[in-house]
Amino acid sequence: MEIIRKKRNLENYTIRSIPKSVLKKDSNGKTIIDESNPNYYYGKIPVYKVDKEGNFRLDSFGQKILNTINIDIFLKQDIDDMGLFSDQQFIPKTPILLSEPEGFNSFEYGRLAGAPVNFYYSNVATITGTTDDGLLKQVKSYRKDLSGNDIYVPNLNVSYDPKNIFNGVLSENQDETLYKIGANVSDIQNTGVSFKTYKNIFQKTFDEYGKELTFNKTEFTASNGGWNQYNTSLSANIKKEEYLGIVFKPEVKSVVFINRGIADIFERHSLLSEIKTTNDIDTNRGGFIRI
C-alpha cells in the first residue's frame, strides 16, 4: 500500500476577520467584541464557509457550503492480463428480456441474465477508405482486348464459389470500374465490399526498398461492420488454470522446427563447423539448416 504524507496548516482555515457588526461598547465606553454574536468566528474554524462579515457563503442552490480541507490524490490501478477465457455452454434465463435495460452496456452489465444475444449487436458500421487496385485483377474476365488489356464484364461472377459468393464487376465506364468482392449472391447490393477503381487517377507510394509504386486510385466501402448474428454469440466464460498467462491455445503441428536464433555470437560459426561436406548441407539438422 502506498503511503502519502501531507501537511496542512490549520491557520489557513481559521477565521481572523472581526466584522464591525460584532463590536459593542462596554459600560466604560470601550469597544469590545460581542462573543455571543452569531457572526463572531475569530480564531475558530467554522463548519461552514463564512465571509469576512461572518455570514455563511451559499452555493448556487442557496445551501451553506461545508468547510473542507481539500487534498488531491491520484489513484492508480495495477493490472495484469491473466490470459484467455474458455467458452462454456449455458442455459439462458427465461423469460427472455424483450427490451434492453435503460443504459444497457455490455461492458458494465457483463452477460446479463435473460438478455438475448441481439442486445449485444451494434448498429451497422460503414467503413470507407482508399487502397491500391490490386483486387481489380480478381474480377477480370479471361478475355483481353486487341491491345492486350483485361476485359471486365459486368455481372460476371468469377468467385471460386459462384453459388454463394459474388466476386465481380457491377458496372464499368471510361472513368471507373465498380466491383464487389465477397458479396452474397442473393443480396449483392447490400453485402460484400464495394470497390471503385478510377482509370485515370493514379497514386504513388514507395515500397520497403524505396522503389516508387504507381497504381490506380481505388476507394472501398464495406457496410456490414460491427457486431451481428454472424460474428457474435453468448457463452459462459470460465478460466482454466492451465491456460493462465496463455494468450491463445497451443497449436500442435506435426512438423516442428526450432530456430535457435542468434542468441550466441558464435552460433553461426558453430553451425558451419558441423558441415564438412557438401552433402552435409542437405542432411544437417534434418534439412533445415539456416545459416
Next chain:
Amino acid sequence: MATGNYGTIRPADVSVEDVEIFYSYTPSRESITSVELISLDPAQVLIPAANPNNVTEIFGGLYTLKLPTSVFGTKGYYSIIIRPKQIRVTIQDCAVLIDNQDVKGIVFDINQIPLELQNRFENGNLVGYRVEYIKEQTGTGQDKIQNLFRIITSNNRALPITQNQGNSNASQAYTFNDNSTSVFCTVTPASAPSFKPNATPFIGNPQQEVIITNTFFNPVMMEIEMVEFDEETLAYALFSNQTKSLEDGIYTIYNFGNEIYRQYNLYEVKDQFSGKPLFEVREQKFTIDPTKDFDDITNF
C-alpha cells in the same frame, strides 16, 4: 503458443460506490492509545475530477479528498485509508462444473448480497475480485485467516445438478444456467500441483464467510499532519505589518491580509520598592482588542 502475462499501471476511474475510507486520529506520534478507525462516507468526501474536454466524463486517477473541518480541524495526525470496498458474503457451496470436472469453484447466493451490490455478481463482473476468508470457528482470537487470498477468474450464474456416484452416493456439480440465483466463481489458485495431484489448494468451504474485494485501484494510506504554524505564519512575524500601542502596550501582529493574527501585552516588571526595572515581558493576549484593526489605525 504465446505465454507470459502483460500488465500496466493505469489511472483508476473507480466509482466512489466501490471505495471505502477510514481515518484515525492521534494528537502526537507518541500517543500510546490503540488506533481507532472511523469510517467516512466516500460519496461525501471523495470527489472525482471531471475531464475538462468532456465534463460528463471522469478524468481518471485524480480525486479530491474534501475533509470536513468539523472532523479534521484539530492539531495532530490523521491517517486516512482509502481502499476498495469489501463485500461480506457466505459461500453457498464449493463444487466443480458438470462439464468440466477439473474446474473447481465457489458458489454464492445472489439473494444474500445487499440489493445495491447485486449487479457486481452478474456474469463476469466479479473477475479480478479478491477473496479473503474468515475462520469457520470465530471468536478464537483472530477471526480472519491471515495471508490467504484467492482471485476470482470468472463468475457465471449456475444451477446445482446431482451426479449419481453409485452405491447410493451422490455429489453435486454445477451447470451454467442464467435462471439461477447461484453464482459459480472460479478462483486462482485452485489446481493441484502436478507433483502432488491430490493437494488441491484451499478455496473455501460451504457456509464459510468470505470477504470479496474489488481490485479497481491500489489502496492508499495518507498521513495528514495538521499544524498551526508553517513558513507562511512564521513570515507574519518577520515580514507582515505590526503595531505597538504606546498607550496600553498592546503589540499586534497582522497576517498578510492585515487581519489580527496575534496580540501581546508588553510590560515591564519593576522592583516594588525601588522601582528598578527587572524584566521586559511579552505575554500573549487571548482576548483580542478589536480597536487595533490595522486599517483603522493607519487610516488618518
